Amino acid sequence: DADVTQTPRNRITKTGKRIMLECSQTKGHDRMYWYRQDPGLGLQLIYYSFDVKDINKGEISDGYSVSRQAQAKFSLSLESAIPNQTALYFCATSDRTGGIDTQYFGPGTRLTVL
């Protein structure tokens, strides 16, 4: 969805490096999410944020941190990258139309940690 953008789209880094993945949205949604996708697995929730002042851990937050700089921006950081963090990372946003948080995903960032 072009309304949710992620940068970079691909990144190769080395073990121990600090990495930041960025997500921006023009949908005007308050809620934003970071997911990780590994081959043969579904998407696993890393962190989510319901507004600028609200940050919550998901299923697999260890080794990750996030920053919600503005309503439209939500960044994911790997303080010291390790090879098992090699994965596809997705950002998503949602609103509450009809009482359900329909989630809209960005195109993903492919991260490789050597």
Place this chain on the structure above:
Amino acid sequence: GENVEQHPSTLSVQEGDSAVIKCTYSDSASNYFPWYKQELGKGPQLIIDIRSNVGEKKDQRIAVTLNKTAKHFSLHITETQPEDSAVYFCAASGDITASKLTFGTGTRLQVTL
């Protein structure tokens, strides 16, 4: 927490045939069940969803059925076309606003000519 199992992991059908993907969930409190389609190089896109107070929902060639007693739900695609080839994910949420989704492991659907 919630656990969602999805079968099959791969599915190959001929163009025009039907495809069925099945998911089971563990948390009886789950009340929202979306299905996502992920094309190569793209993020997942919502194609249909169902709430626990509904047994079936249809949208053109796509339908979803829910059996709360058995805790399973299925995606049905009729008259499949090559553009239906993708990876499909089911998900479940017991959160009242459906904010915290638990995803299945995905089904790679291949529609052959």
